[in-house]
Amino acid sequence: MSFVERCFVTLTPAVAFQDNWHLHAIAHHLDLVRQGKIRRLIINLPPRSLKSIMASVAFPAFVLGHDPARRIICVSYAADLAAKHANDFRAVVEAPWYRRVFPGFALSRLKNTEAEVTTTRHGVRLATSVGGTLTGRGGNLIIIDDPIKPADALSEVRREAVNQWYNNTLLSRLDDKLNGAIVIVMQRVHMDDLVGFVTRQQAEPWTILTLPAIATHDQIIATGAGRSHTYRTGEVLHPAREPEALLDRYRQQLGSDVFSAQYQQEPVPPGGAMIKRAWVLRYDAPPQRASRSQIVQSWDTASKGGAENDWSVCTTWLIENNRFYLLNVHRGRHDYPELKQKALALAAQHKPTKILIEDAGTGTALIDELRRMSGSSIIRVRPERDKQTRMSIQSAKFEAGQVHLPRQAPWLAPFEAELFAFPGSRHDDQIDSVSQALANGISGYTLDGV
Structure with missing residues (x-):
């Protein structure tokens, strides 16, 4: 040097x-x-x-x-x-x-x-x-x-x-x-x-x-x-x-x-890989929540807590007339007590009608805790297919123009980098949360607690 x-x-x-x-x-x-x-x-x-x-x-x-x-x-x-x-x-x-x-x-x-x-x-x-x-x-x-x-x-x-x-x-x-x-x-x-x-x-x-x-x-x-x-x-x-x-x-x-x-050394395919950029619709402000609306939170939790492990992700969606508006993405590395507090805080902030949680790793414990402490309907989700197949099924909603992302959000750039590069992206925790939310507890999953 x-x-x-x-x-x-x-x-x-x-x-x-x-x-x-x-x-x-x-x-x-x-x-x-x-x-x-x-x-x-x-x-x-x-x-x-x-x-x-x-x-x-x-x-x-x-x-x-x-x-x-x-x-x-x-x-x-x-x-x-x-x-x-x-x-x-x-x-x-x-x-x-x-x-x-x-x-x-x-x-x-x-x-x-x-x-x-x-x-x-x-x-x-x-x-x-x-x-x-x-x-x-x-x-x-x-x-x-x-x-x-x-x-x-x-x-x-x-x-x-x-x-x-x-x-x-x-x-x-x-x-x-x-x-x-x-x-x-x-x-x-x-x-x-x-x-x-x-x-x-x-x-x-x-x-x-x-x-x-x-x-x-x-x-x-x-x-x-x-x-x-x-x-x-x-x-x-x-x-x-x-x-x-x-x-x-x-x-x-x-x-x-x-x-x-x-700058990040993570090139994505022009226009997107499985999910095409042109398919995504944008909103400046989401629709007002109405009686027919659903607010769904979808959790993909890490297998273990702690800073050296995978990410835990929660995406929050407003669903109305079969259209999905992504309101928020939380992504962090948490030990279990911190994960539980973050889940409760996000539930209090967005007041979801239901929370989907994958029944694996720390998610299993989180399901039982939130059922006792949260007023939302907690859905235990067990994926039946691999990640790529699950997202492939939900890609039809993107292509049909049913998925709306905000024009601006502090979490948007890293979210899009993963979304449009999948299945070639380095991480796929946000993808798991998205496919689970878009399925809305129906396609490709076994449910408990509906």
């Missing part, structure tokens, strides 16, 4: 360097590649997170400083971007401080161009763009930095061109197929981008470092030998540079789909 900081100061002397734990995590994983301990590495992180300086400039300079005989191919989506990274690399290795740190490194006079730099030890840093010619060229380290720009992400032709160039051209350029290393550093832009492509192939195991702008689940991330950072749910990646309020503005400007992909 001290080397990265020195490179940053050399390239942007007027900008203050802002250290953060995620930079140490990136540096640690890249150095494991240099040491031969990782052969395939994917790093996914938001834009403007210092990835290009670290991966395309500092890392090749660090590798060649330690071993001037290494042969490195650096790839970007465009020739002008590849050339910029190459010029930044040259600025670093020609700096007096670099020469002092790595006295064994020297540039060869035989080849020192914008695209290619060679060392006196026959090492190489070759810059190219996706689709560029690599006939007769090879390396023992390939670095791919943003192989497709976000503006091209929706073009199937361009995505496929990137993926096939990687498969048919770039892979064959490794000098040593067994020990050569490949690093992909990019923001996610589509489910079928290069990261989606290589991970679906499952031809070889990849080490994946995913750094969303806002943590979606707890994870322990190595930041050095014997060091780690616990990235907790809801934590912002680099609050000094991009606080949560700024990320919220990005979400509003970009839309949920783009923000989910580029």
Whole structure:
């Protein structure tokens, strides 16, 4: 990391360097590649997170400083971007401080161009763009930095061109197929981008470092030998540079789909997967509750309580004339006493006519407690089919225009990210609550207590 900081100061002397734990995590994983301990590495992180300086400039300079005989191919989506990274690399290795740190490194006079730099030890840093010619060229380290720009992400032709160039051209350029290393550093832009492509192939195991702008689940991330950072749910990646309020503005400007992909590293299919975005109707204000209305709460509880376990979710719906208006989503990790208090508070707030609770895990105990303490009708629900089948049955209500979501709500963006990505979403607890509510205690479930 001290080397990265020195490179940053050399390239942007007027900008203050802002250290953060995620930079140490990136540096640690890249150095494991240099040491031969990782052969395939994917790093996914938001834009403007210092990835290009670290991966395309500092890392090749660090590798060649330690071993001037290494042969490195650096790839970007465009020739002008590849050339910029190459010029930044040259600025670093020609700096007096670099020469002092790595006295064994020297540039060869035989080849020192914008695209290619060679060392006196026959090492190489070759810059190219996706689709560029690599006939007769090879390396023992390939670095791919943003192989497709976000503006091209929706073009199937361009995505496929990137993926096939990687498969048919770039892979064959490794000098040593067994020990050569490949690093992909990019923001996610589509489910079928290069990261989606290589991970679906499952031809070889990849080490994946995913750094969303806002943590979606707890994870322990190595930041050095014997060091780690616990990235907790809801934590912002680099609050000094991009606080949560700024990320919220990005979400509003970009839309949920783009923000989910580029900032959260969770791309969803354009338009939705099982549930299509175009099927959902929107409301500014829900209908007034009338005598014929139902207020239904649907609970999907975690199998166990506590912060390290799954989410417990309650969706609250107003149902009228066979139309479903989603009023509220509560999602949290609770131990059982807290779960019970939250269920009672939500019941008091919305005064549901009935509460559906899956009879599993902590839900079983919650059913008995709420029957004693709540004035609502408590329905014990036992799902009869798998999650995907249950949601598939209820998808007809979305397609028929019976499901209404609010135009704005603080819980809406993460809810939609899960809804429109299902069944490919990371989590499905909100989905379980939705399908249970839309069934309204009838289709696909065995009931008790109606």
